[in-house]
Amino acid sequence: MNAPSSQTIEPGAQFRALSSGRTGQVGEMLGAGGQGAVYAASFDGAMFALKWYHDHVARVDVNLRNRLKRSISRKPPSDAFLWPVDLVEMPGSQSFGYLMPLRADGYRCIRDIIAPPPRRLKLSLSMRLRICSAIADSFLQLHASGFCYQDINLGNLFVDPVGGHIMVCDIDNVDVDGERASVYGTRKFMAPEVVRREALPTSKTDLFSMAVLFFYILHGWHPLDGQAEAAVDILDAEAENKLYGTEPRFIFDPDDQSNGPVPGHHDGIARRWETISKGLRKLFTRSFTRGLHEPRDRVLETEWKAAFTRMLDRLITCKECDNDVSYDATPGSPQKCGICEALIAAPVMGKVGRDWVVLGQGRTLYARHAEQGAKNPTARVGIVESHPDDEAIVGLRNLSQKPWLVTLADGRAFKVMPDKTVRLAGGMTVTFGAKRMAITDPADTPEQPAAEQPVAKEAS
Amino acid sequence: MSNPVDLETAGLSRRQLNLVVMVDCSGSMTGDRIASLNFAMRTAVPAIREVAADNPETDVRIRVLRFSTEAEWHVGEAEPIDNFTWTDLKAGGETAMGAALIAVAEILNNEHMPGRQLPPVLVMVSDGQPSDDFEAGLSALMDSSYGTKATRVAIAIGQDADIDTLQRFIGHAQFKPLRAANAKDLVERIRWATTAPIKTASTPTNSPDPLADLWHEASEQNTVVEEMVW
Numbered sequence: 001m002n003a004p005s006s007q008t009i010e011p012g013a014q015f016r017a018l019s020s021g022r023t024g025q026v027g028e029m030l031g032a033g034g035q036g037a038v039y040a041a042s043f044d045g046a047m048f049a050l051k052w053y054h055d056h057v058a059r060v061d062v063n064l065r066n067r068l069k070r071s072i073s074r075k076p077p078s079d080a081f082l083w084p085v086d087l088v089e090m091p092g093s094q095s096f097g098y099l100m101p102l103r104a105d106g107y108r109c110i111r112d113i114i115a116p117p118p119r120r121l122k123l124s125l126s127m128r129l130r131i132c133s134a135i136a137d138s139f140l141q142l143h144a145s146g147f148c149y150q151d152i153n154l155g156n157l158f159v160d161p162v163g164g165h166i167m168v169c170d171i172d173n174v175d176v177d178g179e180r181a182s183v184y185g186t187r188k189f190m191a192p193e194v195v196r197r198e199a200l201p202t203s204k205t206d207l208f209s210m211a212v213l214f215f216y217i218l219h220g221w222h223p224l225d226g227q228a229e230a231a232v233d234i235l236d237a238e239a240e241n242k243l244y245g246t247e248p249r250f251i252f253d254p255d256d257q258s259n260g261p262v263p264g265h266h267d268g269i270a271r272r273w274e275t276i277s278k279g280l281r282k283l284f285t286r287s288f289t290r291g292l293h294e295p296r297d298r299v300l301e302t303e304w305k306a307a308f309t310r311m312l313d314r315l316i317t318c319k320e321c322d323n324d325v326s327y328d329a330t331p332g333s334p335q336k337c338g339i340c341e342a343l344i345a346a347p348v349m350g351k352v353g354r355d356w357v358v359l360g361q362g363r364t365l366y367a368r369h370a371e372q373g374a375k376n377p378t379a380r381v382g383i384v385e386s387h388p389d390d391e392a393i394v395g396l397r398n399l400s401q402k403p404w405l406v407t408l409a410d411g412r413a414f415k416v417m418p419d420k421t422v423r424l425a426g427g428m429t430v431t432f433g434a435k436r437m438a439i440t441d442p443a444d445t446p447e448q449p450a451a452e453q454p455v456a457k458e459a460s
Numbered sequence: 461m462s463n464p465v466d467l468e469t470a471g472l473s474r475r476q477l478n479l480v481v482m483v484d485c486s487g488s489m490t491g492d493r494i495a496s497l498n499f500a501m502r503t504a505v506p507a508i509r510e511v512a513a514d515n516p517e518t519d520v521r522i523r524v525l526r527f528s529t530e531a532e533w534h535v536g537e538a539e540p541i542d543n544f545t546w547t548d549l550k551a552g553g554e555t556a557m558g559a560a561l562i563a564v565a566e567i568l569n570n571e572h573m574p575g576r577q578l579p580p581v582l583v584m585v586s587d588g589q590p591s592d593d594f595e596a597g598l599s600a601l602m603d604s605s606y607g608t609k610a611t612r613v614a615i616a617i618g619q620d621a622d623i624d625t626l627q628r629f630i631g632h633a634q635f636k637p638l639r640a641a642n643a644k645d646l647v648e649r650i651r652w653a654t655t656a657p658i659k660t661a662s663t664p665t666n667s668p669d670p671l672a673d674l675w676h677e678a679s680e681q682n683t684v685v686e687e688m689v690w
């Protein structure tokens with residue numbers, strides 16, 4: 001796509017940054033979209049990205065400059081935002097642009113999770129949950145700074161599939177919450193009252209878009225696309241207005257099956273729904289039933305984060321089909337796999353406060369499990385490992401700097417030093433410091449004292 | 461007991477978007493015009509693939525109709541864009557644009573575009589006046605089930621193209637036919653006409669005029685004419 005037109009600027013051209021007054025140079029084109037094109041740019045001895053608007057966008061969107069100026073004058077809510085640095089003009093051009101940080105290598109557009117192969121971005125359920133949690137966190141910070149995003153959709157988010165970090169692009173839609181918004185966002189992600197043009201985007205409509213995004217990331221599908229969408233031959237503006245504006249209905253609405261899943265068409269989506277935690281299902285149901293009509297009832301970022309974290313702690317891998325599912329049964333009881341329907345044996349679990357953690361092979365414990373108000377909640381403090389000779393024997397290795405105190409069911413107690421492993425057994429309690437974890441092992445009956453003495457094993 | 465479900469294809473029941481390109485192959489197109497057009501279409505294909513890939517929930521299919529003394533399908537079976545390669549067209553004869561519209565009207569329905577669809581995109585490329593009954597063609601098009609729902613785009617090649625007729629085909633006051641005055645223009649216009657409407661139809665926004673972005677971009681393209689060759 002290198003055919004030049006009035007819209008494009010030439011690599012090598014000089015530009016001027018408005019607030020600093022300094023000049024920079026346009027580099028290669030990185031991509032083009034509906035509103036403009038994005039170029040690499042060298043400025044102040046560093047590389048940036050320069051978004052340059054099509055003439056008509058600059059002309060028609062009269063608030064664009066002011067929105068950008070306001071964002072530039074404020075500091076980015078977090079590192080995840082490709083926040084504008086300065087406005088840019090070029091001699092002889094009617095249009096303008098802005099400088100922002102370059103997106104780091106290795107990031108993929110989150111839309112690729114629904115792309116057909118070979119472009120498909122395959123992510124484990126636990127990675128999807130981590131990404132959702134990171135997104136909730138970023139928007140929490142944006143909203144806390146008094147901004148709203150207005151056009152949350154799959155195309156504006158990028159992920160690092162290894163580390164689970166995210167980047168939010170296209171900050172030019174960001175506006176002060178409650179100001180007159182000027183964007184007509186991506187319809188499938190907009191709150192119904194915005195689709196109906198009864199309201200303008202705010203942080204409350206962002207919450208709706210975010211719920212749609214989370215549903216997409218976990219199911220690869222839109223929450224309001226059920227039987228009603230499947231029955232639409234040709235999806236024109238009128239049909240969309242109905243599906244997402246005037247008659248929106250959740251595909252998994254427990255009280256209204258009129259837009260429910262169509263057997264044979266939505267089976268995979270229905271299975272995925274079965275794999276997510278009860279807590280998350282509740283939040284989605286609230287978002288897409290009451291939350292459709294009552295902006296006040298929409299799920300807050302903090303609620304999402306808590307539910308994602310809880311589900312991460314309760315993930316278990318089905319031995320039959322190898323899919324990860326949320327273990328939601330009463331601890332000690334087996335659970336039917338939501339995907340293959342095989343029986344999943346009750347796992348060894350730990351209980352910290354009200355929360356349960358499935359202690360399967362490879363499970364990592366973080367500072368948030370061990371400390372009250374941990375400074376770095378994602379620092380690793382422990383990991384579950386199976387015995388090299390017998391995978392049924394699982395132990396917890398101390399990855400922290402501090403010794404743990406372990407109390408057995410019969411009252412005996414001992415210390416587990418850093419880097420040592422303790423064999424997990426029912427009825428035992430591990431005290432990390434401020435927090436304490438009670439272990440349940442369905443293989444042991446809690447009454448019966450541990451048959452063989454659990455000892456701190458040598459680190460292998 | 462185990463009941464395998466292909467989760468990976470779960471989200472991938474895509475809506476189809478049918479792109480129909482109608483090419484004027486009349487005598488006046490002979491020579492460098494048809495050569496440029498063939499070149500332009502060939503280079504547009506990767507760009508169409510790219511925009512299709514950017515919209516993973518859309519399954520883009522393409523058909524091509526040529527019209528000169530008669531209208532005939534050059535590619536009559538809707539071809540998935542990933543498998544499509546361009547075969548060169550030859551020019552010679554009259555400008556049966558009415559017949560072309562009738563042929564397209566016949567496929568703008570549930571039978572020829574079955575299942576879940578997005579509004580089709582119709583691209584008309586012409587350098588002259590219709591030699592047959594354009595009105596009959598236009599009514600047939602508008603009477604077909606998907607005719608009024610289709611996004612209609614036109615490219616006028618050279619000075620003799622019938623702008624008024626193309627404008628009536630588009631049927632939107634602000635959305636003007638794109639003009640191509642030389643080979644370089646034609647490449648750019650064809651690329652735009654076969655990609656921008658796909659993006660718009662795949663990720664619709666809530667703008668009161670769904671075509672607003674398209675016609676703005678179209679009129680911007682028409683403001684630059686570098687060299688008048690045709």
Ligand SMILES: Nc1ncnc2c1ncn2[C@@H]1O[C@H](COP(=O)(O)OP(=O)(O)OP(=O)(O)O)[C@@H](O)[C@H]1O
Pocket residue numbers: 030031032033034035036037038049051082100101102103155169170
């Ligand atoms: N900071 C950045 N660093 C690197 N690439 C970027 C950056 N910002 C945007 N891009 C790339 O530039 C292209 C156009 O981006 P952008 O999202 O700004 O376009 P747009 O006109 O808003 O498009 P759309 O209408 O799809 O939102 C995309 O391919 C995007 O990945």
Ligand SMILES: [Zn+2]
Pocket residue numbers: 318319320321322323337338339340341342
């Ligand atoms: Zn299973």
